[in-house]
Amino acid sequence: MHKVLTDKIINRLTLYHSILSDYIEKEIEYISSPQIADLLHIDNTQIRKDIAMIGYKGKCKVGYKTGELKCKIEATLKFKTVKTAVIVGAGNLGMALAKYDNFEAYGFKITALFDNDPVKIGIKINEKEVFNLNELQFIIDKFSVKIAILTVPRKFAQKVTDFLVNAGIKYIWNFTPCVLNVPDNIQVWNENLIGNFLQFTVGVEDNQTF
């Protein structure tokens, strides 16, 4: 089934998940597709389609059971599968990601951060220690880490990537603005923050005041 989950559907499912968490916190037992549609400003037919696709059915008139739908989304997106990762680059972005508690809800477990700045080594961010890059091999072997979140400055991006690949990292979540050169068996997800947001601004009419 996962084969047909496009990136847009996955993105919407995570948004539904976020809304469901809010509802559950407020002890609301049911949610309807028009309620979700209202919050996300999208068509409720789309929402019903997405939810039917992951094999969950609502009840006529009352809608979806919040707890059940949340669990169904978590199972579909494998939130319970632990995905161990390290953050490479303990600058502001690396620290922001280390502090981002939502990672754990999605199954990501940040084992450690790495940096080459002696001032940062040994400090703890959200209970995660910053290690010297030369300890990376030891730590990724010990915890079987295959995912690295890359948040180093642009000029070090390729050099650090080569180092990660040699150490055995297989998946790189790339937050640098560089296109990384990697062997075919390594997967890179280019976060490309600004590219994401451009989608939003390019569509805006030229006569809008920006």
Add this chain to the structure above:
Amino acid sequence: MHKVLTDKIINRLTLYHSILSDYIEKEIEYISSPQIADLLHIDNTQIRKDIAMIGYKGKCKVGYKTGELKCKIEATLKFKTVKTAVIVGAGNLGMALAKYDNFEAYGFKITALFDNDPVKIGIKINEKEVFNLNELQFIIDKFSVKIAILTVPRKFAQKVTDFLVNAGIKYIWNFTPCVLNVPDNIQVWNENLIGNFLQFTVGVEDNQTF
């Protein structure tokens, strides 16, 4: 023409742009679609299609002129149109974004940051000052700011959003993990960092060691 630019095409165009910047820095005058394809691990037919779509043609055997193609992408994605924005929330993520120089290359001009922490007010991050939230109205009026980048903690997200909307912000780039409740005339782009990355991990076979 912009109407047919999907988010995926825009995303790829920004990646081509990044590669072109590297080539230009190295004073390489031409690039071929197989060279781009090799770096991005995507099919070169796709690349030729994207570039043809924005109305640029390569030369037989030598490929695309790096400088010209870069300019064409910049014109298509309106990089030269100045998009004035403020960052609301001067925590690690807000600071990381304020330091992200690539914003300017894409036409984003960060005017100021806002926070309610007295310790942070008055400091400068990458030449951008942190102001108290109660000065927001004055600053967005003075600089005609319509875009806010929201990086406050989860629990303040909705309250600060209401404040931004009342002050006249029209576009919110939402980095919080909350779904924001806004009037129909306000556009929210949910950055949803983890949702983006999940696309990448959900597709991975179950037998992979994660």
